[in-house]
Structure formats: structure tokens, C-alpha cells
């Protein structure tokens with residue numbers, strides 16, 4: 001059971017198009033711009049109005065979708081997915097979109113997020129005769145829709161979605177329509193755009209820029225959009241909704257050129273860095289950021305503190321992100337392959353090293369050592385987010401509570417473990433103010449679960465058992 005639950009643990013990107021003759025090509029480019037959200041598998045399903053056809057595989061978008069493969073994907077509508085999976089959830093069968101065929105028609109599903117009641121739903125469905133092809137939680141929605149008893153696809157989707165708990169941004173495509181759904185807390189980002197007369201949907205707005213689409217709006221929590229040849233309609237499947245967008249999307253996950261709920265990610269990160277300069281004033285010679293996600297925060301810190309920003313660390317662009325490597329061995333090896341210090345910048349200097357977060361501490365320790373080996377006289381680590389003390393149940397791989405360095409260690413203990421001269425984290429209040437999101441009702445509308453332990457949804461016992469195992 002543990003492997004099954006661990007298999008639910010994923011962070012992904014989704015992209016969809018309705019009403020464009022180059023739907024598959026646009027999806028290719030959209031997925032390419034979302035590649036940072038998952039590099040282990042990818043797929044595209046197209047609709048020509050009569051049938052659904054899909055191609056998927058384990059690897060990068062550019063590896064799976066060769067020119068020959070793309071020629072086969074014809075149709076005016078498409079959905080696509082890039083996937084990250086932990087060790088228990090890999091494998092071809094779990095790569096999305098998932099495609100189902102039945103006598104009443106076909107259905108393709110692409111999902112970003114993580115359901116927290118998937119095991120109880122699977123038990124119920126199996127007791128009723130369902131057989132699952134994958135260990136992914138995404139498949140549950142297809143079974144719930146099929147068993148709902150409604151004849152109309154919109155009613156089937158609404159009924160099934162109302163049974164799900166957790167984080168989900170779904171693209172649901174049949175031969176004749178594309179449905180788009182976001183969970184009642186809007187935990188994962190999902191935006192709607194247009195390209196001429198076509199509609200596009202993406203996890204991040206950077207995908208719109210790449211395909212030349214115009215941003216229309218974000219999908220609302222608890223909303224079901226139905227897009228077909230007659231246009232677009234919006235329905236609600238959840239009456240009670242409370243916005244709680246994942247704060248880590250601003251801090252780490254999303255691309256700096258994306259806007260989430262009206263806030264540019266680079267600007268949010270820069271403001272987090274500026275706030276750190278107020279909360280953690282340090283005497284030093286140079287500020288540097290851990291590429292790529294911490295550069296914006298480092299620029300913000302430098303700007304607010306007056307200490308010059310320098311490129312003290314260089315990233316090898318042809319190595320994947322260590323945060324998303326599935327095993328500890330690969331993760332440790334990955335740090336060495338990925339980053340190099342710039343000796344000419346750090347030698348003989350007191351360095352402020354800005355990073356966006358500390359998860360297990362391994363990466364921070366290696367970077368501090370690297371900077372000191374390159375001649376830095378002092379390394380002060382400034383983290384532009386609060387300590388991650390609790391696991392994420394909604395699709396971000398922070399692993400178990402025991403693996404999180406901040407769950408069992410004080411700030412001073414972490415400082416010692418990573419070998420830094422000082423270590424400072426951002427306060428929760430500072431983070432909320434720095435990102436600066438304000439919802440219509442005046443609430444901030446963030447998920448802070450991994451920082452505060454207060455989650456926006458109920459967490460089910462079998463999920464807790466895995467994440468808090470000793």
C-alpha cells in the first residue's frame with residue numbers, strides 16, 4: 001500500500017487546445033514550455049471529432065514527439081501532459097493523458113495534482129467491480145464518471161468531481177468536447193487563453209506566450225468549463241470554495257515568466273528576496289542566488305540591501321533539477337553535476353547565498369561546501385521561504401516528514417548541518433505580504449500546509465500513515 005500511496009505523489013503540467021487545426025503542434029510547444037513541471041513522461045491525445053488517438057512515452061517532450069510521431073497526431077483538439085513521478089509511481093502505464101475506450105465513446109484525462117481520498121475511492125470502486133490499469137489516482141475520475149449513471153457527460157463529470165478530495169486540475173476530453181476542472185481550493189494553477197477562434201488551457205501562462213495565445217482568465221476553484229464547437233460554458237461542481245493556491249508555485253515551481261492569479265512569478269520572488277533583506281540584514285560583500293529559481297529572490301535581496309548581486313554559481317543547463325530526481329543517490333550526484341562555483345566572484349568574499357527553500361538539506365550542504373572550497377571566507381544562507389516542516393499531500397514531492405530537515409531540527413541545528421556561517425528563513429507573514437496576492441474577499445488565499453501544518457482539506461488516515469511513517 002505504501003508504494004501505491006507514494007505513487008500518487010507527483011507534480012505535473014497540463015495543456016489543452018480546442019478548435020485549432022494545429023492542435024497537436026500547439027500542444028507540443030505548450031508542453032515544451034511546461035517541461036520544468038515534469039520530465040519523466042509525456043503524452044498527447046488528439047480528437048478529430050470522431051475518434052481519440054494518443055501517443056505517450058517515458059522521456060522528454062522532444063524525445064517522445066519526433067517529427068514522424070507528430071505527423072500521426074491530426075485533429076482540431078488535443079490535450080497533453082508532462083509528468084514527474086516518485087519511484088513507486090513511474091512506468092509507462094502511468095504516463096498521461098490516460099485514454100479509455102468504451103461502446104459509448106472515448107475519454108482522455110490529464111491531471112495535475114494529488115487526491116487525498118484516492119484509496120477509499122479505489123476500495124469502493126473495486127468493491128463495485130472496477131479494475132485499475134494504473135497506480136495513478138487520475139484513473140479514479142474515469143471510473144467515477146462511467147459509474148455515475150448520468151447520460152450527459154457534463155453531469156457525469158460534475159458528479160464524479162464532487163467526490164474527489166485534494167488537489168486537481170483536470171483536462172477531460174471526449175470526441176466532441178473538452179472539459180476543464182479545478183478543485184474547490186484551486187490548489188494548482190490553471191489558466192484559460194485564446195488563439196484566434198481556438199481556446200487553450202495551461203498549467204502556466206508561460207505556455208500561452210510560447211504558442212502566441214492571449215490570456216483570458218484563471219479557472220476558478222470548483223469550476224467546470226465545457227468547451228465545444230458551440231463555444232464555452234462555465235458550470236460549478238462545488239458550492240463551497242475557498243482559494244488556497246500552492247505557495248510553492250510562487251516560490252519554486254512555476255517559471256518566472258508565468259503569472260499566477262495576476263501576480264508575476266519573478267516579481268513575487270524578487271519581493272520575497274527584498275523582504276529577506278529586511279528580516280535578515282547581513283554584512284557581506286556579495287549576494288548570489290542558486291540558479292535558476294532563486295535568482296529573482298537574490299536580485300531582490302541585493303537591490304534592497306545595497307550589496308552587489310553577482311553570478312557566484314553557474315548551472316549546467318543539460319542536467320535535470322535535483323528536486324525532482326527520484327532517489328537520494330541520484331539527487332546527491334545531481335548536485336555535483338549541476339552547479340559550479342565562480343571562483344573569481346566568491347574567493348576572499350563574505351557571500352550571501354540566497355536559496356528558495358530547503359527540503360532535505362543535502363543540496364544546501366553541498367553548495368555551501370562548494371562555495372567555501374572556492375575560497376568564500378563566509379557563507380550566509382538566506383532562504384526566501386519559511387522552513388518546510390510538513391509533507392505536502394497535494395502533489396509536491398517533499399517526501400515523508402522524517403526526510404524534511406526542518407521537521408526535526410531547529411534553525412541553528414540546520415545551520416550546523418549545512419555548514420553555513422548563518423542561516424535565516426523568511427517568516428510566514430513576510431512571505432504572504434511579499435507575494436502580495438489579495439483575493440476579492442480580502443483573504444490571502446494561499447495553501448501554507450507544508451510550512452504551518454494547517455492544510456486546506458481534510459487529510460485521510462491512509463495518506464497520513466504513509467507521510468508520517470517512522
Ligand code: SF4
Pocket residue numbers: 187245246247248249391392393394395396447448449450451
Ligand atoms: S502543502 Fe506546501 S507544497 Fe503542498 S500545496 Fe500546500 S503550499 Fe504547496
